[in-house]
Amino acid sequence: MGLFDIFRRPAPIADRAALADFVDSRAAFLTQKCVFEYSRARAGILWQKLFKEEAFVAAVEAARWHNYPLGVAYVVRMAEATLRPADGATAAALVAGLAEVAAAVLARHGDAAVVADDDWQAAGAEIGQRLAQGLLAPVPAIKDIPLETARRFFARMPIHESLRGEDFELVQNHLRSNLCRIYEDFAARADRERLVRALVAPGSVTNTHGA
Helix, strand or coil, X not given: XXXXXXXXXCCCECCHHXXXXXXXXXXXXXXXXXXXXXXXXXXXXXXHHHCCCHHHHHHHHHHHHHHHHHHHHHHHHHHHXXXXXXXXXXXXXXXXXXXHHHXXXXXXXXXXXXXXXXXXXXXXXXHHHHHXXXXXXXXXXXXXXXXXXXXXXXXXXXXXHHHHCCCHHHHHHHXXXXXXXXXXXXXXXXXXXXXXXXXXXXXXXXXXXXX
């Protein structure tokens, strides 16, 4: 990195590949931050010791990967809510393009040991279905996007049910606030006109990570 690179604005999100990279990185951030911070908070002063236990580390890793498709769904639906055009036919094509991006992002991680290939495929199909169903309703508020599946996210936390108490609202609000921050980043970087054109046009997204 050059001396002045830190002052450069991030590259615009203007095509499917750039969007896939954004979705992948932000879904990973959203999921990992929520799982790690909640687990650390629940562990209290013993968190450093607990995070050295192999069984707990494995449980955290499993929670992170099993919740990752929900993170992808949240970020993709945020993109749809931000980009949705007024024209119905274009909106339907946009949703189809976003579903393809989501499937391609999930395919990048098909070798994740804790998630079976069938689970990835089912997750991709569910994202596409929810996107299509969303067209029948008004554009949702960004903060409300996680509400529908936050219970599922919470149920996969690596903390025993007897120790979770009344923590659901805490986790749900964490997802909502962080998705709003991701939206701010997306809104600032998205070249909306070019990105919509790229998404409504038939195409494919590579499974390799961008630079």
